[in-house]
Amino acid sequence: MLTLDCRELLLDAIKKCTNLSTASKLHNEIEHLLAAGDCLACNLVVRMYGRCGCPEAAWQIFRGSTSRNRFSWNAMLSAFASNSHLDQAKQLFDRMPEWDVASWSIMITAFSRHGLLLRAKEVFDSIRERGLVAWNAMILAYATNGHLDKAMQLFELMPERSFISWTTILSKSTNLFQITTLFSSMPERDLVAWNTQLSALAQAGHLQEAKGIFSNMPEFDALSFTSMIQCFGQHGLLEDAKCFFLALPHKDLVASTVLLVVLVESGCFHEAKNLFESMECTDVVSCAVILSAYADHDDSSIAEAQQIFYNMQRHNAFACTAMLRLYSRRGRTHDAEAIYLGLPDQGEHLVPATALITAYASNGHLEKAKKLFDGMRERNEVTWTAMLTGYVNNHRLEDALCIFEKMPGHGEIPLIVLVSAYARSGHMLLAKRIFDNSNEKSAIAFNALLCGFASNAQVKSVFDSIQERNQSSWSATLSAYTQNGHLDMANRIFLTMPDKDLISWDTMLAAYSRIGAISRALDALQTMVTTNTPDGASLTALLTSCAHKGTIAIARDLFVSFQFDHSIKPSKQHYLCMIGVLVQSRYIQDAENLLWEMPYYPDSMDWKCLLGAVASGDAMKNAISVEPSNSAPYVLIANSHIIT
Secondary structure, eight states: OHHHHHHHHHHHHHOOOOHHHHHHHHHHHHHHHHHOOOOOHHHHHHHHHHHOOOHHHHHHHHHHHOOOOHHHHHHHHHHHHTTTTTHHHHHHHHSSSSOOHHHHHHHHHHHHTOOOHHHHHHHHHTTTTTOHHHHHHEEEEHHTTTTTHHHHHHHHSSSSOHHHHHHHHHOOOHHHHHHHHHHHHOOOOHHHHHHHHHHHHHHHOOHHHHHHHHOOOSSSOHHHHHHHHHHHHHOOOOOHHHHHHHHHHSOHHHHHHHHHHHHHTTHHHHHHHHHHHHOOHHHHHHHHHHHHHHOOOOTTOOHHHHHHHHHHHSHHHHEEEOOOOOOTTTTTTHHHHHHHTEEETGOOOOHHHHHHHHHHTTOOOOHHHHHHHHOSSSHHHHHHHHHHHHHHHOOOHHHHHHHHHSSSOOHHHHHHHHHHHHHHHOOHHHHHHHHHHOOOOHHHHHHHHHHOSHHHHHHHHHHOOHHHHOOHHHHHHHHHHHTOOHHHHHHHHHHHSSSSOOOHHHHHHHHHHHOOOOOHHHHHHHHHHHTOOHHHHHHHHHHHHHHHHOOOHHHHHHHHHHHTTOOOOHHHHHHHHHHHHHTTOOHHEEEEEEEHSSSOOOOOOHHHHHHEEEOOOHHHHHHHHTTTTTTHHHHHHHHHHHOO
16 A cells, blocks of 8 residues: 555656656556546556556546546646547547547647647537637647737737736747737746747857857846757858757756768768767657768668667657658668558548658659559648659659649649749749739749740740849759850840859859850859858859869969868868869869878769779779779779770
């Protein structure tokens, strides 16, 4: 018989438990209370299993309970909903003897997580007496799914607002004026409010403003540092992000996961992998993040990804989607199918279903993709676009057009995909007709059409029809002319541009580099530096010009100048361009030395490029040693002996 103190200690442990193995042990210790019909104990155990990702065990407890109250029903409903068992959640919701604000809010959140905003709104509209919880849940549903305008409209309509209402809308705001206005309008501003503002600024990419807020905060906590890590990461300032992370006295799961996201999004796969392996504990979010890195990295180990995936206590839609993408990229559609079929309520998971459609289509299984697409209960614009893109990439433009015409709303991205495809395939009139019949004539859509046209008259016709030209429209027109070799027309457009940004300058430098016009490229650079700071693309274009002409002295000056005058660290591509210039100038030994001395590991392709230019003995050995199974170096060696 448990004493009252022991019972309270056990219940407290159950409230805090997030680990499934610990949950099973606690369940065994409290089994006699469950058997005796202790309603509070049953409710807490149901919630514990739901929190630990095991709704099946929660259902066994709930079903065996002899005394249930509305908290029991809501606990079970939450266990199903939070673990993506949407069908079971809906069935349980329909069976509930009564609904309260918590029940409605759980269903709103459940639909929102699956991107089913219309259903979430239907639930919200059916609530007769909406409490703050329901209002906040619907605002969060809109904001999380990218409909901030609707979230703001709902926020304005609220009869009353709580602190959570303010922080919810503030946390999802992206406009700088809106963020500062909301924060200044809050009736109370504690550390949570300051952190919410800082997080909103970080997520929206307002680095300077975030730094200003951070320096003026009355106090800090781990979340404050975490927001700055995120903000630095978004601006590519990895060293600053790492410094803030190292400054944390305790590297908790949230901070570690945020830095993990920063490293993954920056393409630092090996650093991300090392961080993940060093983390004291992981959860479904951190596992999903590292799995997405495995999916995007060409040389990642499928076996390692599988080990991470199958060691997870539970799988969410994002982790499953990462595995789907990984298998898709490696052509393993059967494994991708198995992941998808293992999901509960498959028809309710838009993101994994869309990923499997993409996997099928990218591996040539269009009929399977279409069957899955047709069987989906709900589709969003991303799903339609995935099917359309599958047809486009497999050169079935008529089927793509059919999908486009059936879409409930012709979004901007599907229009761009379809117009670009028809333009690239030479069906210019049809591309223009599709474009003209669409209501989504944004600047980006105009640019897609511009890039597809080849002749001067067609480019000019489209450009002249743009009523509101922005910088992208000018840049796309410039790019269309340069890519098709119409340098004179490109020069005219460039000279009349109201604002010559870095992209337009780089476009002209690249155009000069393609024809080896090094003098014109250098003149352009001299003018460019008076208003813009050159970037890595500028150096690549200039070095490419030098490679055409074999002007080694100019290339060396540029290579050094960009480091000291413009603080640009040469990338691997820059080193390879410089090696190309050396080869063209017949400085073969210097080229080989630079390949060895550059701060990047030369792969087999790099050695093959050098080997293609000259049959150096060392180059031959290195090209073979890096990748002995590749036949290309042997062919090049054989050809060099035949020529000599």
